[in-house]
Amino acid sequence: MKKSFEDVLLTQMAGNEKIALFLADEDHDFCEKAEELFSRRVFRFGIAECNMVGAAAAFSKEGFIPVVYTFDSFLSYRAYEFIRNDICLNDCNVKIVGMGGGLRMNNLGATHHATENIAALRVLPNLAMFVPASPRQIAPILEKSIERTGSVYIRLGKAFETEIFEDTYIKEHRLNTNAQAEFCVGKPQIIKNGEDVTIISTGNIIAEVIAASDMLEKTGIDAEIINLPTIKPLEVEAIIRSAQKTKCVITVEEHQISGGIGGLVAEILIGKGSFSFERLGLNDTFCNYLGWHKDLLAYHCMDAAGIYNCATRMIRK
Amino acid sequence: MELHQRADQIRRDIIKISYKTGAGHLTSSLSCVEILTALYFGGVMRYDSNNPNMPERDKFILSKAHAAMGVYAVLARAGFFPYDELFTMCEKGSRLGGHPALDVPGIEHHTGALGHGLSVSVGFALAAKVKNSDSRIFCLTGDGELQEGSNWEAALSVAHFKLTNIIWIIDYNHLQLGGTVEHIMDIALLREKITAFGFTVSEADGHNVYALADLMNNKTSDRPIAIIANTIKGKGIPLIENSPNWHGRKPGKQEWEAILHQIKLTHDDIAGA
Known part of the structure; x- marks a missing residue:
């Protein structure tokens, strides 16, 4: 899902100058590519999620749509108070994207798992929460999130997800057409x-x-x-x-x-x-x-x- | 009205709000009277109280949000909302809470928890740069507040992004809720610390409104600006000046008698408009 999200995001950014990307410390190649394509709209905050989230809240008040993107566990746990106070309480228009939701960080261990954040985030006023089932659902979710005025948290997986929306898969498993x-x-x-x-x-x-x-x-x-x-x-x-x-x-x-x-x-x-x-x-x-x-x-x-x-x-x- | 007279007026307003409503953090608000007066009346900030959302306005972020009473007094005197509304603070249905919310004209961001304002200022400052706006962002933090690590994340990014449109003011009164900053968790060598982060740092008597206004108007620095304002918590009321245990406390009846005697006001003076 990580690669799919990153591709879809760059496409969306190309079509909408209001979208800005707020990054912590992500994969070198993606960050470099994003910076090369949209140098004025990509901000790398380093390993400092709280500051990134607080800044994104204010940035959105100036008419931009910041997409805050980093690891799901660090975003939703470490920066929780900033999501609550600066984004939700101020009713901002920020799209928060956590990558590596659930157990997708595998054997990196429990510090990197995000296994409590649906509970923590779904009770926050002024925050919608979306979760794609497989990579093909990322594009419509991101599109609707950008269209929507108000903040959204998107909980992504990471890699090797089964694509459930392929025709052959749907037929093989007798899912609804x-x-x-x-x-x-x-x-x-x-x-x-x-x-x-x-x-x-x-x-x-x-x-x-x-x-x-x-x-x-x-x-x-x-x-x-x-x-x-x-x-x-x-x-x-x-x-x-x-x-x-x-x-x-x-x-x-x-x-x-x-x-x-x-x-x-x-x-x-x-x-x-x-x-x-x-x-x-x-x-x-x-x-x-x-x-x-x-x-x-x-x-x-x-x-x-x-x-x-x-x-x-x-x-x- | 001279600037120092305006500061005296704001200080008296704060004392009146506290006397009439029992609301707010009195000593924390008195500590930053001259800082707020310089910002709004010292020819520093660009704003239009009849059009609080004027696009090209400068922005003020109260990170030490418990000093809301001081900001309310300044905003009312600047014409953002009616003066009499000050005395509804924390009453049922009032817009003026213990920490400033977005309902209040002139408030840019709902703050309260400490260690957020400088990050929020970074967001506003980045947006101004992207828009090629010359809008400046003034952020007031406390000193105990700087024990929150997020401030230092924010300070790193102010310098890294070269946000010369941020002016960070520190109300350095050396007291926090539980005692002195030095005893609880010292932030000593503050000037050296912030300088090392990449700011141009000035220190000033935080009760000299003219000196503060001059420093805030420095537009020539090629680095972000930080101003350490050396202040006295509770400034203007000898009974509570620089005294621990007054952070969120309201004076009692006998204490008000003593306070009014010290500041040479009568009950009638202070109960009137």
């Missing part, structure tokens, strides 16, 4: 219709959900898959309808199960019926297990097998 990379602010995307269990996820972990759905299908369990490219502001009706249909809901996220989309969906379903409900993700723990991304997901039971086991256990009850 209208499951496109399009992005409509607020709308959950029903990627696959089903009758027995609703599985809701955000970000590229949806590829694990789709793989789990394929496994479930072989045992006669028909899963409905909902992608949340918008965390906030979210239209909740599709989620409620699906839960009321299947009576069985699983949330899956590279995040703590409290406060993330597990918490979000629980809030939405309060008072809407009686459901079996499980949340998959990190359960009040950091991910100190080492390995590649798939290994980490498996260790915390949020890979395809973990989702499959959870669904079959719930349905057999």
